[in-house]
Amino acid sequence: MADFIPHTETETREMLSLLGLDTLEDLLSVYSHSMAAFSPPDLSSLGGGQDERTLMEWFSSRGDRNLPASRVVVFRGAGAYDHFIPAGVSALVGRGEFLTSYTPYQPEASQGLLQAIFEFQTAIARLYGMDLANASLYDGATAMAEAVLVAVRETERSVVLLSEGIDPECRSVVETYLEGMSVRVEIVPLEGGTTPYSRLAGRVGPDVACFVGSTPTFLGAVDQFDGVSDLLHGVGALFIIHANPHSLALLKSPGEWGADLASGEGQPLGLPLSSGGPYLGLLSSRKKFVRRIPGRLAGLTKDREGRPCFVLTLQAREQHIRREKANSNICSNETLLALQALVYLSLLGPGGLRRAASGSWSNAHDLCARLQTIPGISLINPEADFFHEFVSELPVDADDLSRHLLAEGILGGLPLGGLLGPSWSRRMLWCATELRTEAEIARTVEIVRLYLEK
Amino acid sequence: MSLELSGGEESGSMRPPMEPTLWQKSRPGARGVFPPGISPEALDGRCPEQIRRKSPLALPELSELDVVRHFTRLSHLNRGVDTHFYPLGSCTMKYNPKIMDRISEITGFRDLHPRTGPEGMQGLLEVLHTLEESLGHLLGMEAVTLAPAAGAHGELTGILIARRYFESKGDRGRTEILIPDSAHGTNPASAAMGGFTVRVLPSGSDGGVDLGHLAETLSEKTALVMMTVPSTLGIFEKDLLKMVAMVKDSGALLYMDGANFNAFIGLLRPGDLGFDIVHINTHKTLATPHGGGGPGSGPVGVKAHLAPFLPSPRIRKEGERYSLVSPETSIGPIRSFIGSTLVLLRALGYLRMLGGEGVRRVALYALLNANYLRARLSGTLPRTGSGLCAHEFVLSAKELGAEGLHASDLAKEILDAGYYAPTISFPLIVPEALMIEPTETESKETLDRFAEDFRRIVDLARSNPSRIKEAPRRTPVARPDEVAAARDPVLTDPASLHLS
Known part of the structure; x- marks a missing residue:
């Protein structure tokens, strides 16, 4: 298949001839003192090459096995944030x-x-x-x-x-x-x-x-x-x-x-x-x-x-x-x-960046307030100010809730037990950026409420 | 220093005009893209006074079209492989296939949150695991990490693995790393960051490592010997296997800097040659674009005895299911998350597109192009090494010193001829070095044209050196005053200090 080598056969021959060589393999004399010691590598595992269409299909089908932000609503941050990109x-x-x-x-x-x-x-x-x-x-x-x-x-x-x-x-x-x-x-x-x-x-x-x-x-x-x-x-x-x-x-x-x-x-x-x-x-x-x-x-x-x-x-x-x-x-x-x-910063300018950041602040605080109306959910460190992330204490295991939300098309807050130890297993780190809508927030809170009522 | 970036269109100049900075173009009140969000006033003072920003953001204010024109204009003032032949030695500036741009934009990868958890990342983990296996086969290594963000990051990773390996054996006396004087500067810098003492191996008269000196320097204090293969002179050392045996006998580990892997990918395997650790640069050998300085990616392969120490997290495959694990024995994470995955997708796409036979042809044509161009340049300037070279070669412009010229002067004239310049002043062991690497993706026609221009330039250097001193004449700017830049550094735009 494609190898991005532009030479015609004639050109290859002309180039070899300038070097006094007959075939491309003659160039291997550069390595002869080492090649003799080893059998040539088996390259069969790399396959026989693919054209653009086949290659795209292979990668696209793997991409389909992931749950990206285009398929799930992201309420997770923890170091990586789902923001608007012009x-x-x-x-x-x-x-x-x-x-x-x-x-x-x-x-x-x-x-x-x-x-x-x-x-x-x-x-x-x-x-x-x-x-x-x-x-x-x-x-x-x-x-x-x-x-x-x-x-x-x-x-x-x-x-x-x-x-x-x-x-x-x-x-x-x-x-x-x-x-x-x-x-x-x-x-x-x-x-x-x-x-x-x-x-x-x-x-x-x-x-x-x-x-x-x-x-x-x-x-x-x-x-x-x-x-x-x-x-x-x-x-x-x-x-x-x-x-x-x-x-x-x-x-x-x-x-x-x-x-x-x-x-x-x-x-x-x-x-x-x-x-x-x-x-x-x-x-x-x-x-x-x-x-x-x-x-x-x-x-x-x-x-x-x-x-x-x-x-x-x-x-x-x-x-x-x-x-x-x-x-x-x-x-x-x-x-x-x-x-x-x-x-990004040039396109948004100071006004745009403040607008997006204000949206993040507002959405996260809205999400936090609504989650706290659910019996059994509380905010940890309530006296600290937060920007667009906060931690909820839950009456259930956070991993279980996370799996439930994912099944509903929501990448919920990050369950903290895996990172911070078993004493954090009922805590979840939520994030809402400017991209989240009122409807997404309302639906997510409702799903959490129903899950906890079960 | 004032920053009056005028249009630069003075009469008679062959130079394209420069572009004012974003802050010079800024117009108070101008608005660009309108993002989702709310007006800061609508927060109603909910953001308390004591944590609120008081100082100006000082970002430029521009319309969307202003921004589009600005960066499009800047792109016109920049050369890439897409626009120019880029014979930058040691950097393997081959063509970056456009289909890989498309692959890196597949939403299933581009928009995937790194903390989604394995249940939502099976496709990603499969792709990365496949790349680990493919690289393992090509390198002759039992385990591969894709975590390092660049070649130098791979070096640091390998060095920390070596440190942990000797600690695990209770051997704390190995505090030295041996590095040839022809090596990339990253090798000794990485060794120092890893807490080791660097011992320099001087090159012999042929540019290769001197065996006698290696024998003298190796000791029970040697942890690692770092070799670049082929060497930065484009030479595949004839005594490589002897060196490997000597290092093994000393109990030290062998590290291969795989920056030059394009010379023998699919032909020989570092693991077979006896190396314990190797890094490669995907932005060199595997055709991922270098982006003007990065992102790169520097996967590291190791032999089985070093696999337990690889950075966390590791991808584990059980049946058809993938997960991420962090073994106790690992050196720990060397970066956030799993790796520069959008770069790694391109690397795997390249390998799959070429297949085994295509990969082998890459190396053969890299050798052909380098040797052909070297032969075409024969008689211009003295070159290092005899016989065939590997994927690149080094010329010395030392003799032009008689005309008051340096390699850097020739480089400027090469820019005017419509190319990017070769690497100059490296490797350090060759005076006035010009290091030329054409890569396999350049055509005979391009190489012929470059050879003719190069020959003309060297002739001109001999006949009219003052003309070369004036180069470049066609680029957007003439030679910058680098001494002034370093004496009183201006690293931010003064115009930004007046914005609110």
Whole structure:
């Protein structure tokens, strides 16, 4: 079938002849000293090739065995969010000049992407209330891990304090990244859903590299960090906030809370749920860390003729120059997804983003209020504010309810027992974005009510 | 530094005009797409004062058409494989088949929530499991993880697996990783992130690893030896099997950086060669688009004795049913969720479309194109290695130093000739390197035209070097002042600071 090799037989013969070879197989002399030792690989498991139609059918039929947002109503978040994405996003991001380009090593032939990266850095820095942002990291979890590594290098200290409010899987990724370092991770527990200042004040000291808070927390609460910045800076530690970028249209930014660095998962900015990836790691910081942060940076400069233009800059931080002394090993990142987020933010503008975020807030609060009218359902941490996620305490097993809802075409809240342990088995983490309608909310609540009445 | 991005249409310039930034184009009050939601005022102050954002969002305000024109214009200022021959060595910039765009847009995958649970993800898990098996066959490895988001992420994964493996044997003395000086910078950077000390293996006169030096450097402290095959010089080391045997005897593990797997996919298997761990880059060998810097994907294959340490979650198949499990022995998750699945769909689509025989032809034609172009460029600049090369080759522009020229100068003239440039200044062991990788998807006609242009450019460099110093003339901008960019970095648009 297709192999995308354009050569005619005549051309192949002419090319071989220039090399003094008779057949393509003669090229294998490159490997002869090793090939002799092994039998040729059995490639039969790869099949005989497929044409476009057969290929599409094969994948489509597998896709049909999944339950995507087009088939179920999504009331689940927990790190991946079902938001509205304008049609313009994929139309622009799919352009071959962007899609099929490489990292912009040759700035003269890559001004389009370099400018887009510069604009993305600008949008993310402003959204997070920071001085600068990089061109992207793999995802929110690895962005948090890289932010922690910046703090460890900057302070040369060995204790990292992570809020209990951080997504437990993000926390595990941070721990994996720190596996080879002599760094100890300690968890700062939440009280009533948010970070207790006194608890943190009782723990910080000259051994602490940083504290990482999350807002909203994994369980949905809007955390508050009054005084935390001064507390940490007083002992020479750094303050990192992991924040959902969508929520920042309404909520106080990491910059306003006084954070030194901020990380986040960019998926809510115009990226589809994508079965979990590729997503977009966001990292922003104060200006003083500009030579510490990992990843690509696009900067403004002038060309020889005085024309403003863009280049990859401060590359002396990076692996291809500094090798084992680099800030990080990252090379390929998520530039196309950064472009996608930028197009999304441009199409919505500040008014559109606030409108969508307000819709999320409103729908989630509506869902929460209606669920609480059902006997036996209560909201945990009722004194904490939340954005578009909250946890319900149920009178039944959350996995059972989740299965029932799925059978009704609803991807309900996430049952928490699997992630957080058996004591959470009757708790469910709900999410409602701006996409949910009043009718979807009403129907879902009704199905839950009837299920509990049985 | 001021950012007066004018239209740039000064008289007599051959350069296409630049595009103002989003913030320069922003018009207060302009509205783009109207999303579902409600007006913030309708929240009625339900969002309490102490958690509410006070500082401006500072996003640009534009109409939908403004935005469409802006990004379409930016795309015109950018080169991709779709528009230009991209002989960027080590990056395998082959054609990215359009059908794979369609596959990645199938709603059953694109709109699937990663926490749906196995009952709603059977199709996805089947596809990923199929890809794991296909890659296992191609790599000669017993187990594969699809989790790593890029090649370097795969390296870190492999290195953490090695760390965990030796810990499981109670061997805590293996603290070093050996890496050739010709390796990609990610190799030593990943080793350092994994908490290891890097020992550099200098190349011999032929560009390959020096066996004597390898023997001296290997010790009971060596955890891992990382090799790029074929090497970044495009050379398949003649003593590879001897090296493998030496490393095995020392008790260390062998890692293959599979960035260059396009050279021998379907011909040889890293597992058969003796490697314990290998990563490949789907955005190189398996034709997934690189997107101007990513997304990539860096699946890692390992031999059976390392399988227990692979990152969680793992896909398990029992009968016809798939589930996700997190074994106790795993190094843990290295990212959120299961992998860059929309990229992985493209990779599997590519393998299924080609089939076994097609995959083998990929490698053969990658060899043919590289050797043909190398032969066509014979006599222009000195090249490394003798005999046939693998899928890429390296030329040195060192002798043009006499004319005051560097490899980077030639690259600029190559841009003007209507191509992307080869990789320059890498590998580090070749002075003034130009690393050229045509890939199998370029036609003889393209290679012939490139060869003629390259020859003309080298001739011009010798006869009129000052002309080369002026290149590029046809691109949207002339050479940027990179020193100024780094001295006083401007990383965000100053125009954004005035918006509310």
